[in-house]
Amino acid sequence: MSDDDRAGEFGPIYLPALQRIRDLWLDLEPLVDATAYDDVVAPTELQINLSDGLADAESARLDIQWSELGMYSFHYVDSNDVNWRFDRHPNTHSPEIHFHPPPAAATTDAEPSCIDVTEVSLVTRAVHTMWRAAYEDNNVDQLNSASNPP
Template identity: 80%
Template sequence: MSEDDRAGEFGSIYLPALQRIRNLWLELEPLVEETLYDNVVAPTELQISLTDGLGDADTTRLDIQWSELGMYSFHYVDSEDRNWRFDRHPNTHSPEIHFHPPSDAAAVAAEPSCIDVTEVSLVTRAVHAMWRAAYENNDIEHLNSASNPL
């Protein structure tokens, strides 16, 4: 997520949340190939690589940030240059909790997110459930369409 996409405070990265997110993806998703932090000393992002992706994509990576203020970004990018993200942060173009749809996750295209929970485990489970539904149905329309994605 671009710093230009944010208006207002995002907060410092909260490592215990990234660790919880990592553990949940490892527990929930058999396609996880690798997880790593962008910096082992002072991580600012968790990266989760999957062995398959949506549609024709054969690899996928999720770049995840979670702050001490409960702000977050789950950014999906795959080998077909498809991007989308679920975000929670102050901005000038959409509600604080929003979704940037595929294919490029453009800041100006943000729409309200169907995720209305804010606890780290619940948000993670919701993002995973919607990704998994889109993957199994080969349909990106599943990404932000659930009324209760948990």
């Protein structure tokens, strides 16, 4: 996600949240291949690599940011260049908590998110639940369809 998608303060990255998100994905998802930070000294993003993706994608990656203000971005991209993301940040195009649907996750396509929770572990579990449902049913329409997951 580009910073110009945001209006208002996102806040500094909160490393303990990224560590918690990493640990949860490692515990919850057998398809996690590897995890890494974009910078070992001053991380701004957690990257989770998956050994499979939605539909016929051979692999996928989640790029995740979480700020000290509780703002976040869970951005999925796969080997077929399908993108989607769950975000929470101030902006001018949608509610603060929103979803950018596949295939492009375009800023102009943002819609209200089905995720109402705001605590890091609950948001992480909700994103995982939505991804896993879409993966198992091979249906991206399930990504933003639950009633207040997890």
